[in-house]
Amino acid sequence: MSQFIINRRKFLTIAGVAASAIPLSGCDAFDSLLSGQSPVRDFLASANGLTYRAHRALIGADTLAPEFAASEIRQGQRPNGSTDPADAGYLALKDAAFSSYRLVVGGLVEKPASFSLAELRNMPARTQITRHDCVEGWSCIAKWTGVPLHRILDEARVRPEARFVVFHCYDTMNLGLQGAVPYYESIDLIDARHPQTLLAYGCNDQVLAVANGAPLRVRIERQLGYKMAKYIKGIEVVSSLAPFGSGKGGFWEDLGYEWYGGI
Ligand SMILES: Nc1nc2c(c(=O)[nH]1)N[C@H]1C(S)=C(S)[C@@H](COP(=O)(O)O)O[C@H]1N2
Ligand SMILES: [Mo]
Secondary structure: OHHHHHHHHHHHHHHHHHHOOOOOOOOOOOOHHHOOOOHHHHHHHHHHHHHHHHHHHHOOOOOOOOOOOHHHOOOOOOOOOOOOOOOHHHHHHHHOOOOOOEEEEEEOEOOOEEEEHHHHHHOOOEEEEEEEEOOOOOEEEEEEEEEEHHHHHHHHOEOOOOOEEEEEEEEEEEOHHHOEEEEEEEEEHHHHOOOOOEEEEEEOOEEOOHHHOOOOEEEOOOEOHHHOOOOEEEEEEEOOOOOOOOOOOOOOHHHOOOOOOEO
16 A cells, blocks of 8 residues: 555656656745646646545545654754744734634634633643654654644534635735735645644644744644644635635645645
8 A cells, every 4th residue: 555655656756857847845936837727737736636535545534644752853843934924913913922812713613613822722632743744855853732623623513514624824925926925724624633633832842932833833744744834813614725815725735736735
């Protein structure tokens, strides 16, 4: 089974080398090849569907990502992407030491709700030491503490037509002519209910730092780093990703990255 996945990765690598300009290596850089309609983008889109189906068929819904020993934590979690948002709403929260923060939970739920940080910290927590893999080519092992997302979903009572969870973030990314667009991400309900999917407020036994997404960021341990939204403002349960951003399910996905960043 892993043989199949390795072969698929090799296939993607070879295809990537052939197209040589595919910037799968950069969170900070993107390329006109991947914007709009291009054969490369279409190729990646179909490969993405294949990865998703292969993972879902071959890896059980609850298969855990590897966990590590504390001795394997070599350094602090390396900050990447937005590390110090300058957006007004975020600065106001940060100036008040996040005391007025509330995680807003809405969309296709019976009981829309919001949670303060104290409420989140009082819910049953999970701690796990996992490896973060960024498409830029680096990895980092860190210890994460937070509320399993399934607990929040159970409290809010997800409606039967729901398919995805969208994470809305405080930070915006500057896209030149398009101006500042908010970072956002999405996952399906299988990953949302996975036991290692956490809304994390702690990292390496400390309160989550601003550089790593304070006050709340998601951990989705079977996917790549860009899926793990930091600076979460709210989560929205939805049946379609079309209404958000350019409709591809995430900030980087709208620029050509795969929606399913399975590893
Ligand atoms: N809101 C938001 N979330 C984000 C990003 C970002 O720029 N903004 N960058 C992503 C990327 S590419 C990575 S690798 C990780 C980095 O998380 P870290 O700073 O804790 O290492 O956050 C992801 N989540
Ligand atoms: Mo990343």
